[in-house]
Amino acid sequence: MPKFIISGGAKIGGEIKVGGAKNAALKIFPAAILFKEKIRITNVPDIEDVHRCEELLKDIGALVNNLGNGVYEVDASNINKTDLNPEIVKKFRSSIMFVGPLLARAGQARFPHPGGCVIGAGGRPIDLFLDGFSKMGVELKTEDKFYHLFAKNIFGTQYFFSKVTVTGTESIMMTAVLAKGTTVLKNCALEPEITALADFLNSCGAKISGAGTPTITIEGVDGLRGGEYRVIPDRIETGTFAIMAAVLNNKLKITDCNPEHVGALWPLFDKIGVNYELGHDYVVVHSTKGPLKACSMQTHEYPGFATDLQSPYVVLATQCQGLSLIHETIYDRRLLFTDMLTQMGANIIMCDPHRVVVSGPTKLYAKKLVSPDLRAGITMVIAGMIAEGTTEIDNIYQIERGYEKIVERLIRIGVNIKKTEE
Numbered sequence: 001m002p003k004f005i006i007s008g009g010a011k012i013g014g015e016i017k018v019g020g021a022k023n024a025a026l027k028i029f030p031a032a033i034l035f036k037e038k039i040r041i042t043n044v045p046d047i048e049d050v051h052r053c054e055e056l057l058k059d060i061g062a063l064v065n066n067l068g069n070g071v072y073e074v075d076a077s078n079i080n081k082t083d084l085n086p087e088i089v090k091k092f093r094s095s096i097m098f099v100g101p102l103l104a105r106a107g108q109a110r111f112p113h114p115g116g117c118v119i120g121a122g123g124r125p126i127d128l129f130l131d132g133f134s135k136m137g138v139e140l141k142t143e144d145k146f147y148h149l150f151a152k153n154i155f156g157t158q159y160f161f162s163k164v165t166v167t168g169t170e171s172i173m174m175t176a177v178l179a180k181g182t183t184v185l186k187n188c189a190l191e192p193e194i195t196a197l198a199d200f201l202n203s204c205g206a207k208i209s210g211a212g213t214p215t216i217t218i219e220g221v222d223g224l225r226g227g228e229y230r231v232i233p234d235r236i237e238t239g240t241f242a243i244m245a246a247v248l249n250n251k252l253k254i255t256d257c258n259p260e261h262v263g264a265l266w267p268l269f270d271k272i273g274v275n276y277e278l279g280h281d282y283v284v285v286h287s288t289k290g291p292l293k294a295c296s297m298q299t300h301e302y303p304g305f306a307t308d309l310q311s312p313y314v315v316l317a318t319q320c321q322g323l324s325l326i327h328e329t330i331y332d333r334r335l336l337f338t339d340m341l342t343q344m345g346a347n348i349i350m351c352d353p354h355r356v357v358v359s360g361p362t363k364l365y366a367k368k369l370v371s372p373d374l375r376a377g378i379t380m381v382i383a384g385m386i387a388e389g390t391t392e393i394d395n396i397y398q399i400e401r402g403y404e405k406i407v408e409r410l411i412r413i414g415v416n417i418k419k420t421e422e
């Protein structure tokens with residue numbers, strides 16, 4: 001299996017460009033199923049999960065044309081299959097996003113439990129998706145580990161999400177676009193990717209109001225006309241690269257981003273003592289003279305501190321003076337990666353499955369590691385940049401799933417990293 005090899009003592013500088021948001025791109029490809037006309041998608045990141053979306057769409061009969069430079073055209077006018085390929089579905093969690101549009105378009109969908117990161121208890125539950133679909137008139141059968149959903153008609157409904165769920169909100173919102181009647185969704189997620197998706201669908205004839213607020217209303221329409229969607233900048237890459245620069249204490253400019261989408265990070269940088277400046281579409285992190293000061297953090301649904309930035313933040317906490325309490329409120333198991341940082345020399349105590357206390361600053365030492373998931377994987381890369389020695393990371397599919405050309409981009413800013421061959 002290919003590995004990442006990172007030498008410590010990195011001195012980075014220059015500029016790094018943020019790619020299109022993985023968690024926006026992975027919704028627009030399934031959304032294409034709602035259309036009987038071609039749509040054009042630009043600023044698409046070149047990542048494994050997008051390639052899986054392409055494969056899933058082609059497998060059900062859609063035409064997908066990768067024009068290069070992050071530009072795709074998708075024509076789903078001739079969907080000829082409603083069974084989602086189980087081998088592909090198991091590779092990423094957001095394969096679940098294909099179910100709602102398939103139900104809206106073809107009245108049925110058959111699929112296994114979606115795969116992807118190991119975070120979250122019970123293999124990333126989809127109970128809220130299934131509950132929402134059932135309220136819209138969808139019947140559910142399970143047979144030998146497959147879900148089989150079917151509905152003669154999809155009806156508008158009132159649905160209150162018992163938990164704030166990003167993909168759950170997006171999924172039911174998309175399904176409601178072609179439903180008969182009006183749907184009112186309450187306790188919705190507020191992520192900017194949801195607003196971007198709703199804005200695009202509205203530009204193609206959908207009638208969605210309230211995206212970005214806890215209540216979203218969707219009036220069903222008969223069909224959508226084609227359009228063009230530009231994937232918004234990846235706010236998790238933006239925050240990850242900013243935290244990386246703070247960890248290395250080197251000046252770095254992060255371009256093609258939207259600092260407002262990472263609003264919860266900057267007040268923490270202020271408390272820690274990180275020097276930075278925010279532009280309209282860039283962030284500059286400067287090196288900091290004084291010691292970094294410990295600052296506790298709690299993850300929260302958007303616009304709170306993103307759970308996807310929790311693991312890079314823990315590495316930063318290992319370099320801050322004092323005790324930082326990190327409270328992961330969204331996912332079970334998402335702090336298990338800290339065991340790897342402890343092996344590298346970090347001083348971390350796990351108080352309970354959702355809380356760790358990090359005592360810093362501590363020197364880190366290189367280790368041979370295995371990336372458990374996407375975000376912990378990039379965190380190991382950042383830890384390897386400051387660790388003494390040469391760090392080896394296995395299972396890098398879990399990193400390349402979400403970070404486009406990450407080795408090339410890191411080498412360009414001075415990181416000593418390479419990918420071994422297969």
Ligand code: EPZ
Nearest residue numbers: 023094120125126127128129163164165166167330331374
């Ligand atoms: C999205 O996942 C993102 N993925 C995640 O990013 C992100 O961490 C997460 O939102 C939270 O911000 C994509 O957009 C593809 P949730 P999602 O449903 O929608 C529970 C990354 O690294 N829940 O908001 O799957 C769930 O277990 C990924 O890019 C149910 O109980 O997350 C969790 O505790 C990781 N039942 C909470 O809700 C359900 O039916 C929030 O999860 C659905 C979710």
